[in-house]
Amino acid sequence: MLNDYILGIIFSIGYISRGRLIFKNKNKYFLEQIQRVCGNNIYEQKDKNNVQYVLSTKYFNIEKLKSMGWSSRNSDIRQLPRLKQYGDFLRAYIELHSRFDYSTRYRSRQKKIKYKALRLRIYGNKILIRDINKILNIDASTTLKSPQNEKNNKTSCISYTSIDEIKSIFQYIEQNPCFNSFWEGIENKLRMPVIV
Incomplete structure (x- = not known):
């Protein structure tokens, strides 16, 4: 089915x-x-x-x-289907088109103390990413992001750096079926969201 x-x-x-x-x-x-x-x-x-x-x-x-x-x-154009609820759809999409990495941040205004903190990036066609950005804003209570466009002007990426927002996204899409090793990776990363 x-x-x-x-x-x-x-x-x-x-x-x-x-x-x-x-x-x-x-x-x-x-x-x-x-x-x-x-x-x-x-x-x-x-x-x-x-x-x-x-x-x-x-x-x-x-x-x-x-x-x-x-x-x-x-x-060039890829749109989301019209669905009543997007949690299941986005679980598959994010399992396939997202990456976790660590971005450099600063603890002081003088930018003297650096640390690395977890970042979630979701990739895809810019129209899909625009719509995913809106859905996550409404359904997972994230802030609207400014997508970063790639050089080909077809694809873009949205990044989430707030641990609370990252957790909120995964609470919104968490269900079964799911790609277990992806979710195990999330759990491991969320245990250590900051590297000093």
Whole structure:
């Protein structure tokens, strides 16, 4: 059954090739979620000495997906589908298109005492990111961010540096199914949000 979580995976990594919807990712888990719906086989593909998993299917109605706002991964315009609630969709999207790192901050106005603090970055097409920014502002009580546009002028990134906002985002999207190793990584990082 096509649920919002699987729709989040389709919008995150699906693209069209020869009339088929193709999914590729280094984490087999995401393709297994798609496989549960369509039943197609997953196979391994080597890409520059790295293994990635691939699933190809004609199961999904591409025109219906397009009517919901989906477009192939490299499109100039990608929109969010209209959903009643975005927590499940965004859980898949954020599991696939976010990164944790540490940014340098300063403890004093004179910028003499440096430390590193946790930062969450969410990436994607600029229209998707604009809409995700608004949803997280309303549903996860985050402040609106100023997206940073990439040189290609198609993609952008929003960054969250407040630990309270990061926790609020993950409380908003926390449910099952989920990519367990991603969530274990979050728990580990949130145990040590600051490096002195």
